[in-house]
Amino acid sequence: MKEFIALGIVLIGGIFMAFQYYLHIPLMKDLYNTFLDWGIVISVFALFIGIKSLLQRQIREIKEKKEHLIFPLTTIISFGVVIILWLIWGAKKDSPPVNFIYTTFQVPLQATIFSLLAFYITSASYRAFRAKNFSATILLITASIVIIGRIPLGDYLAKITIINVGKHSFSLLNFPQWVQWILNVPNVGVKRAFKFGITIGIILTSFKIIFGVEKNWLK
């Protein structure tokens, strides 16, 4: 019975959500916004489950006396400090302690991790650009063209290889133009093909959920 009610709500809600996008009826828009607000309220309750899970795991690690106790201890202390500060000064973005924690700790730490991406890209590219077979060789040549076209060397080569044929002049090694063609034609074409497949996949999976064929989310 519970499953039947849940599936009924999903069926009605799903069809409503799909059609409200195409039909500009004010009442439907209001209902849609109300449903979105409900989603926010539910996600707040879900956050408590997340906090419980996080703290349980950290406390378990301390109890089990694992090798690096500093990590669970730091997590618990940081969690407690931020909660206390928020309770005293309020959970506003512009409150001084919250702002201090955000700009002094969170932003630099996140920027550090993000900057690691450059090194990871380099090491991944080094592995990918080995001409092991025909496909890898094409990848290597294409990547080389894109790299040269994006650095000052590409512009320099394009300038020194300009030749004049009658009234027209063109560059023999116009790397920047080749890069634009690679990015605008084959790259966009393949990306669109992927997006096209993904979108249809999402639509059909949504239908499966709306009509109760896909029910694993009910568990």
Place this chain on the structure above:
Amino acid sequence: MLRKINRNYFFLLILILKAQASPQYFWGLFIFIIFLMGFAIFYFLPMKDVKIRELGGINGLEEAIGRSTEMGKPILYVAGLKPIPAVSAIAAMNILNEVAKISARYSTPIISPHNNPVTMLTAKEEIKEGFLQGGNPDLINTSKIFYITDSTFPYAVAVNSLVNETKPGAIFYMGTFYAESLILTEHAQGTGTIQIAGTDSVAQLPFFIVTCDFTLMGEELFASTAYIKKDTTSLKFLFLTDILKAFIILLIIIYNIGHIF
């Protein structure tokens, strides 16, 4: 009673009249017709002896878990960054169920860190069910399925730290990923673990292809449910996807031909 019905009709009429005329009405009608056509085909379609293209990523699940078992190591399952209402997260949960079934057969534990509490709860149920179906309910350990944080980079760092700590034999990345995809996979690549990914994030696909052993690309992630279950309804939906694709490609071709002349 009659007056009540009349009042309701009057209310409905006001609603219709208040509706704004928009070109989106056309698209709504268009999609509705495609939807009806699709379901007509869906109901009358005899689905016997249908062959699905081999999905290396799904075939590789057993190999990866088997290797992990031989090494005596756990497996790690990362279910993407989009929470459970997202279709990619639901597809990730379907694959998790299959992973749990295989793990139960091989008696290999699963570790699954999450960035959303709702996804975490669903994953717990999927793993429980998978282990029950795989005939190894004693191995269910829900403490290994936990929430870390909603933030992208702290989550990536925590997963990398888990990889260092537990040294998993196989890692699965299924769902939607953003900038953290390469941070996760390139770090794990250094540990020599088998990595299988499946994502609908087009921008992250090259990173997964370079660093992982198998990758489910785009729609393959959604097709994996039908590939695993192989039940008639899922197969029909998969076939419907192809019909829809062919129909829209045909429309694009007709539009372009019309544009030329």
